[in-house]
Amino acid sequence: MTAQEAVNAPKRNPVTALLTHPLVWTAVLFxxxxxxxxxxxxxxxxxxxxxxxxxxVIFALFASGWNLLFGHVGELSFGHAMFFTIGxxxxxxxxxxxxxxxxxxxxQHGQTDNLLVALVLSAVIAVLWAWLLARVIVPRxxxxxxxxxxxxxxxxxxxxxxxxxxxxxxxDGMQNIxxxxxxGHGWLQDSMNFYWFCAVAVFLAxxxxxxxxxxxxxxxxxxxxxxxxxxxxxxxxxxxxxxxxFVLSALFPAIAGWLWTYYQQAINPDAGSVEYSGNxxxxxxxxxxxxxxxxxxxxxxxxxxxxxxxxxTKYWEAWxxxxxxxxxxxxxxxxxxxxxxxxxxxxxxxxKRGFSRTTRVETDMQEELPPVIEDPATxxxxxx
Amino acid sequence: xxxxxxLIDQLVNGVTLGMLYILVALGLNIILxxxxxxxxxxxxxxxxxxxxxxxxxxxxGFWPAILVSAVIVGLLGMAFESTLIRPLYKRIPEYTLxxxxxxxxxxxxxxxxxxxxxxxxxxxxxxxxxxxxIGSYQVxxxxxxxxxxxxxxxxxxxxxxxxxxxxxxxxxxxxxxAEMVKILGINMPLMFTLxxxxxSLMAGLAGALAAPIYAIQPSLASQWIVLTFVIVxxxxxxxxxxxxxxxxxxxxxTSLMAxxxxxxxxxxxxxxxxxxxxxxxxxxxxxxxxxx
Amino acid sequence: MANNDNGSAPGAGYVFKTEGLTRRFSGFTAxxxxxxxxxxxxxxxxxxxxxxxxxxxxxxxxxxxxVSEGRIWFKDREITGLLAYQRxxxxxxRSFQITNIFGHLTVYENVRLAVQAVHDGKANFFFPARxxxxxxxxxxxxxxxxxxxxxxxxxxENLSHGDQRRLEIGLVIASDPPVLxxxxxxxxxxxxxxxxxxxxxxxxxxxxxxxxVEHDIDVVMAISTTITVFQTGxxxxxxxxxxxxxxxxxxxxxxxxxx
Numbered sequence: 001m002t003a004q005e006a007v008n009a010p011k012r013n014p015v016t017a018l019l020t021h022p023l024v025w026t027a028v029l030f031x032x033x034x035x036x037x038x039x040x041x042x043x044x045x046x047x048x049x050x051x052x053x054x055x056x057v058i059f060a061l062f063a064s065g066w067n068l069l070f071g072h073v074g075e076l077s078f079g080h081a082m083f084f085t086i087g088x089x090x091x092x093x094x095x096x097x098x099x100x101x102x103x104x105x106x107x108q109h110g111q112t113d114n115l116l117v118a119l120v121l122s123a124v125i126a127v128l129w130a131w132l133l134a135r136v137i138v139p140r141x142x143x144x145x146x147x148x149x150x151x152x153x154x155x156x157x158x159x160x161x162x163x164x165x166x167x168x169x170x171x172d173g174m175q176n177i178x179x180x181x182x183x184g185h186g187w188l189q190d191s192m193n194f195y196w197f198c199a200v201a202v203f204l205a206x207x208x209x210x211x212x213x214x215x216x217x218x219x220x221x222x223x224x225x226x227x228x229x230x231x232x233x234x235x236x237x238x239x240x241x242x243x244x245x246f247v248l249s250a251l252f253p254a255i256a257g258w259l260w261t262y263y264q265q266a267i268n269p270d271a272g273s274v275e276y277s278g279n280x281x282x283x284x285x286x287x288x289x290x291x292x293x294x295x296x297x298x299x300x301x302x303x304x305x306x307x308x309x310x311x312x313t314k315y316w317e318a319w320x321x322x323x324x325x326x327x328x329x330x331x332x333x334x335x336x337x338x339x340x341x342x343x344x345x346x347x348x349x350x351x352k353r354g355f356s357r358t359t360r361v362e363t364d365m366q367e368e369l370p371p372v373i374e375d376p377a378t379x380x381x382x383x384x
Numbered sequence: 385x386x387x388x389x390x391l392i393d394q395l396v397n398g399v400t401l402g403m404l405y406i407l408v409a410l411g412l413n414i415i416l417x418x419x420x421x422x423x424x425x426x427x428x429x430x431x432x433x434x435x436x437x438x439x440x441x442x443x444x445g446f447w448p449a450i451l452v453s454a455v456i457v458g459l460l461g462m463a464f465e466s467t468l469i470r471p472l473y474k475r476i477p478e479y480t481l482x483x484x485x486x487x488x489x490x491x492x493x494x495x496x497x498x499x500x501x502x503x504x505x506x507x508x509x510x511x512x513x514x515x516x517x518i519g520s521y522q523v524x525x526x527x528x529x530x531x532x533x534x535x536x537x538x539x540x541x542x543x544x545x546x547x548x549x550x551x552x553x554x555x556x557x558x559x560x561x562a563e564m565v566k567i568l569g570i571n572m573p574l575m576f577t578l579x580x581x582x583x584s585l586m587a588g589l590a591g592a593l594a595a596p597i598y599a600i601q602p603s604l605a606s607q608w609i610v611l612t613f614v615i616v617x618x619x620x621x622x623x624x625x626x627x628x629x630x631x632x633x634x635x636x637x638t639s640l641m642a643x644x645x646x647x648x649x650x651x652x653x654x655x656x657x658x659x660x661x662x663x664x665x666x667x668x669x670x671x672x673x674x675x676x
Numbered sequence: 677m678a679n680n681d682n683g684s685a686p687g688a689g690y691v692f693k694t695e696g697l698t699r700r701f702s703g704f705t706a707x708x709x710x711x712x713x714x715x716x717x718x719x720x721x722x723x724x725x726x727x728x729x730x731x732x733x734x735x736x737x738x739x740x741x742x743v744s745e746g747r748i749w750f751k752d753r754e755i756t757g758l759l760a761y762q763r764x765x766x767x768x769x770r771s772f773q774i775t776n777i778f779g780h781l782t783v784y785e786n787v788r789l790a791v792q793a794v795h796d797g798k799a800n801f802f803f804p805a806r807x808x809x810x811x812x813x814x815x816x817x818x819x820x821x822x823x824x825x826x827x828x829x830x831x832x833e834n835l836s837h838g839d840q841r842r843l844e845i846g847l848v849i850a851s852d853p854p855v856l857x858x859x860x861x862x863x864x865x866x867x868x869x870x871x872x873x874x875x876x877x878x879x880x881x882x883x884x885x886x887x888x889v890e891h892d893i894d895v896v897m898a899i900s901t902t903i904t905v906f907q908t909g910x911x912x913x914x915x916x917x918x919x920x921x922x923x924x925x926x927x928x929x930x931x932x933x934x935x
Contacts, residue, residue, distance in 0.1 A: 076478040093627055134660075140665035144477050145621065146420050148613040149661065155610055156654045163647040216792055223789050233738070233776075233849065235764035235793040246402070274606050285482065318493030324486040328479060329471060376751040 023203075023210055030057060030199040033300065034192065038307045050191045052307055054198050055120045058259045062201045063280040063287075063295035065252025067131035070281075071289035072213060073245045076147045078277050081156025083250040085130060085272030087122035087257025089161060092174045096370055100167045110194045115180040119258050121255055126254030129157075134246040139239050142228075151274065158272040173268025177261060182307060188262070189327045198259050205255050212248065221245055253280075282324045288334030293332040297335055392521060394639040396528045400597075402635025403535035404590050408608060409615040410627040411543060411586030417622025418555050418579050419475050421469065426485035427609030428491035429584045433457050433497055433591025434600045438506050441595075446509045450592040457588025462581035469580070470573065488609065503599035515664045527597050534593065539628070541587070546624060555579055614653040618660050620670025629668055686875035691716045691855055691885045692737060697746035699732055706732040708909035709746070718901030719881055721888045725766040725929070730889045731773065735889075738770040739763040739884055740850045750855075764793070770851035773860045775840045779833035783824050783843055786832050788815045790850030805897060814850070822846040822876060842876065849880055862895060874899060898922070905929070 018024060037053035066080045095118055097110045112118075137149050161168045168174065179188045188194050212218055223231045224238055232238050234367055261267050271275065279302065280295070287298025305323065309316035331338060412426050423429075436453035444452065468487065472479045508526045516525045523529060546552035554575055591604075598604070615634055619626025639650040660667060677690040685724045707729045714720055722730050735741040741762035746859055747756045764770070778786050819825040821841045832843060839859060849918040855898055858927065861877070862870050874895055878885065880902060890896050894921055896903060897917045905912040905926050913923045 020584060070478075074476075074478075078481075136661055144481050145617075147478065147481055148617060149657075150619065151610060152614050152654055152657055156651060159650045159654075177394060218793055219785070219789060219792070222781065223778055227776060230772075230776050230778060230847070231789075232759075232761045233740075233764050233770050233772075234790050234847065235761050237761050260596060274610065278489070281482065281485070313495045315497055316499075318490050321486045321489035321493065324482055325468070325490070328467070328483045332475075333477065335629070353404065 013187060021205060024267030025192045025293060026060075026206055026296055027203060029296065029300065030363060033057065033199075034195050037300070038331065040308050040311075043308075043311065049307075050195050050282045052303055054191070054195045054263050055200050055302050057195075057202045057298060058256050058263065058279065059283060059303070060296040060299040061102065061205055061259075062203045062253045063258035063283045063299050064206060064292075065256070067247050067289055067295040068209065068213070068221075068252070069245060071241065071291070071294065072218065073221045073286065075142070075242065075246075076144070076281075077150040077246075077249070078147050078274070078281065079150035080249070080253055080280060081140045081152040081274075082157040083114070083126045083130060083253040084257040084260070084276065085267075085269070086126040086159060087156060088267045089257075090122040090125050090254075091118045091258045091261040092177050093167070094121055095180070095261070096174055096177050098167055103154060111178070113178070113180050113181060115258075115262070118180075119255065122254045122258045126250050126257075130245070130247045130250030134243040138242045151277070154272065154274070156275055158269060158274075161269040162274055165194070168269070171269065173266060173270075175266040177265045177267070179262050179265060194263065199331040201255070201259060205252055209252060213292065217241075217244075243281035245360045262318055282320065284334075285327055286326065286330065286334055288336030288338075290333065291336040291340070294334050296337045301335065390643060391640075395636060397525060397641030398464070398636030399632065400528050400532055400635070400641075401639060402632035404594050404631075405615055406539065406628050406631030407590035407593075409612050410539070410588050410624065411583035411590075412612050413583075413616055413619075413622050413627050414546075414555060414586075414618065415622070416582040417559065418557075419576055420479040421472075422484070423469075423480050423580075423583070423607075424481055424490060424609060426484075426584070426587050426612060427462060427607070428488045428605040428642040429457050429587040429593040430608045431495065431600075431602065431604040432491065432593075433511075433588030434458070434506075434604065435499055435504075435591075436588070436597040437506050437592040438499070438597040438600055441506055446512075450589070450595075453592040454585050454589035458581045461584025462577050464584070465580035466573075466577050470576075479499050486567050486669055488605055492504060495602050495605075499600075501602070503601040505599060506595040509584060517518030524544045530594055531597070537584075538589070543624065545582075551575070551578070560638065574625050589668070602628055609634050611653060612656045616667075617657050618667060621665030623667065623669040624673070626667055626669035689716050690712070690749075691715055692887070693738075693749040697733075697736060697748060698744045699729075699736055699741060700744045705909055707736060710909070710911055712904070712911055712914070714887065716885050719877070719886045719899050720902050720904065721890055721896050721900040722904045722906060722914070723890065723896055724906030725894070727908075730906050731859060731911040732909075733879060733906065734857055734887075734889060735771070738768060739838055740770075745852045762852075767851075767853040768855050768857065769848040769851060769910055770857040771844045771848045771861060773863060775844050777832045777835075777840060777847065779831070781830055781832060782829050783835070783846075784815065784819070784828040786819050786826075786843060787824075787846050787850050788812075790847045790872075791815050791818065792815075794851040812858050818846050818850045819882065821849065823872070838872070841865065841869070841873065843931060845873070845876060845880075848894055854884055854885060855904055856880075858886060858888045860891065862890060862892055870895065 006086050022377070025336065033053040034050045035048045037056055038049035039047060050168055062080075062084055064084070066077060069075050069080075082248065094109070094112055096194055097108075099106075101107075101110045115137055122166075133150075133162070137146065137153075162171060164170070177192070179187065188197060209314055213221075219230065220236055220241055223234075223236070228238055244266060249382075257271065260271065266376075283298035283302040284295040286292030286301055302320070305320060306316060309319050313319075333341075408426065408430055411429075412423065415426075416422060433453050436456055437449050440449035440452055443449070464487070467482055472483060479525060512530065514527045515522045516529055517523070544552075546556055554570060611634075615627060615630040617629070618634065619630025634656060635651045637656065638649060641649050641652045664670075687729065688792065689928060691850075692714040693712070695711050697707055697710040698705065706851070722733065724730050732741065734811050736743055737859065739758060739762070741756070747754060748928065750763070750766060750768060751868060753766070755766070758766075781789075786827065788811060791811050816825065822845055823886060824839065824842060824846060835843065845858070845861060847860070862873055865873060870892070877888075881887075888896075888900070900917055902914060902916055903920045904914045905923075907929055912929060913920060913926050915923065
């Protein structure tokens with residue numbers, strides 16, 4: 001197709017822009033979730049479970065943070081649970097208190113109720129660890145080598161939480177962590193109230209993430225994903241962008257960990273396990289990694305599947321694995337990718353083309369319509 | 385205080401561990417070096433080797449079971465590569481990593497379904513003595529003598545394969561020269577499948593050999609894949625001697641750490657990895673610039 | 677032996693200077709002890725048979741490869757140890773032999789990124805709103821310059837080969853660099869596309885120095901201010917097109933191709 005055949009982008013009217021904005025849809029989803037999460041009409045369960053909904057929004061944030069790195073920069077981390085668990089344990093330790101001896105130093109802290117301080121501490125420590133790691137890893141590795149290293153370092157954090165029983169409770173973790181009471185009357189004790197608290201917190205964090213992705217910084221990240229070498233030769237300090245992206249991608253899982261500790265009122269080393277790291281990878285792929293909504297939707301779909309399938313078989317993980325493998329092979333752009341394809345090219349064309357292409361950066365449903373291609377069969381395929 | 389017998393015990397233990405690590409890591413390295421892809425299910429293949437050994441031991445005898453288990457895993461690897469991995473070569477290698485992560489999950493569940501959640505054990509046949517005297521020390525025979533000896537033989541065989549055969553030449557030429565090799569008229573898809581099979585066979589063989597000394601359970605898969613990654617990073621991607629030195633280093637130091645400071649046992653490998661990354665990021669025997 | 681180009685005004689500075697520049701690859705020497713000065717201004721073309729080291733030389737100048745030996749200066753600054761992105765920010769823009777654009781982004785986004793790089797190489801979320809207007813204006817100007825304005829919303833990967841090469845050039849001029857390194861910009865083009873691209877190069881050359889590697893001898897003869905001939909890693913001859921055409925050593929090397 002030559003330049004002459006391309007069509008200028010049509011003007012978008014503000015109403016459409018609002019209706020298709022991913023944050024609007026996120027808000028809609030969050031409002032609906034407590035009523036539909038875990039519902040299974042076939043099993044006669046018509047109403048949703050607040051607990052499942054809470055898990056879904058927390059992991060929506062966790063997955064979105066991870067996806068900043070994979071979907072938008074192109075770097076696959078298999079160790080992001082380490083930031084989640086750092087956030088979770090920091091919150092737990094700050095809230096419940098600790099009393100340990102470290103190299104002869106006696107460290108002690110009593111119970112505290114201040115959730116904001118817990119949040120700040122969780123974020124700061126996670127970001128610090130991310131920054132240290134990034135300084136070491138990023139300039140020295142990329143691609144699958146990078147992925148292997150992130151997995152290995154995550155295991156370091158895992159084993160710290162597992163082995164340092166004096167501080168972390170070891171294998172059993174910590175229990176009986178009180179939920180804070182910032183609004184008085186033990187308002188957060190009620191599950192529904194706590195859900196709304198999480199939903200709002202996650203939504204605000206996602207707004208920040210969206211702003212970052214839409215900024216010039218975000219555009220450069222996309223360029224780095226597309227063609228690192230070209231970005232370098234345009235004058236971008238690519239490694240610096242990668243380090244910054246890595247650090248940012250750690251912030252959101254840490255916040256999710258903060259929420260997770262208060263939700264469960266307990267924490268154990270599982271939060272930093274390979275399984276948890278892998279779960280957010282799967283969620284994001286399922287939802288669609290190159291979109292904003294993808295990881296959010298993926299989190300909900302993942303737990304919906306888990307909830308329903310685990311009631312049928314104790315080998316539900318195998319089914320999730322199968323779904324994931326199918327997605328990777330056949331539909332790597334995930335649910336949102338398929339949705340966008342249908343929206344632009346119609347169902348028949350989307351199916352005919354197959355959704356095995358990873359196409360342009362999706363700015364979600366705000367995407368400008370690409371030029372009309374008369375015959376999809378002759379359009380150049382970009383197999384990636 | 386540490387006594388000499390304790391130290392020697394752990395040292396020898398470390399060598400055994402190291403030999404197994406080498407076998408598994410070398411399998412991954414061969415595949416990685418030629419094809420540039422990582423099989424996250426490599427640890428699962430190790431696990432399958434152990435489980436198959438458990439299953440077949442009673443039926444066909446100890447040594448045949450080991451052999452057959454290894455071969456089955458090798459064939460499985462070939463089938464795996466040609467159906468699931470081949471479609472992904474056009475894409476960035478992250479997709480292979482993703483896919484094999486998913487399959488590792490599936491394998492673990494399959495194993496749970498067939499053999500249950502609890503650990504199973506294999507015992508060595510009665511004709512293999514429990515221990516052997518070396519000087520004044522009693523050394524567990526299968527674990528520290530037979531296994532080590534066998535692995536050395538296997539590694540020698542692999543070395544011959546890599547250095548004295550045509551297939552070996554192609555494997556050593558590596559991904560960089562895959563284009564050249566194709567021009568020479570060699571059937572690359574077949575080569576890839578074959579090499580994947582060889583690497584997987586090595587993992588399965590290691591699993592089968594290790595069956596008598598480990599508790600065989602589904603978690604073996606994830607334990608071993610992370611360890612393998614660490615060894616590959618320490619030794620250098622695609623490197624034969626890197627796998628050997630890396631595997632022994634981590635095996636021995638981990639064992640010694642169990643004596644010195646038990647809570648840090650698992651960390652040993654990661655600490656070494658961290659140092660290597662800071663000081664020589666390509667790994668001890670790695671080739672510069674392979675992944676950057 | 678230092679060769680001075682003699683197509684420049686007296687007293688004009690050089691844009692690149694190399695001293696003993698050498699690059700080896702495991703025993704094979706691609707660029708061998710090259711000492712030369714490339715004066716400012718004009719179109720300076722490098723020609724030579726395949727394997728002569730032209731692209732390696734480019735790679736050394738642009739920072740894609742570290743030197744094995746020798747030093748490089750850009751105007752008055754030594755750049756021998758600088759990384760590629762640092763050189764790009766100094767004003768050395770480079771295009772690639774194999775089209776190297778951001779395939780999954782639109783033409784507009786491609787150019788925008790190139791323009792943005794000059795304003796902001798730092799990781800910046802906070803971008804003053806008035807700068808955005810500047811960027812947009814610059815982007816559109818570049819698009820007009822390379823004739824891709826109408827195609828600006830097309831995905832870069834969907835363009836024809838010739839249009840992609842033009843986008844490549846667009847990326848290179850977007851930052852308004854004083855020096856352009858163009859690595860075989862005409863590779864694989866039809867006669868019409870070649871003609872258009874040559875026009876484009878000549879249009880953008882005033883006020884800049886263009887360093888060009890090309891094989892198309894007719895084009896080279898037509899547009900070059902000076903030609904540098906490489907052979908097996910060394911400079912064989914330097915001069916104006918007429919001088920090169922008359923040079924016996926070059927004729928021997930090319931066996932009458934220039935006739």
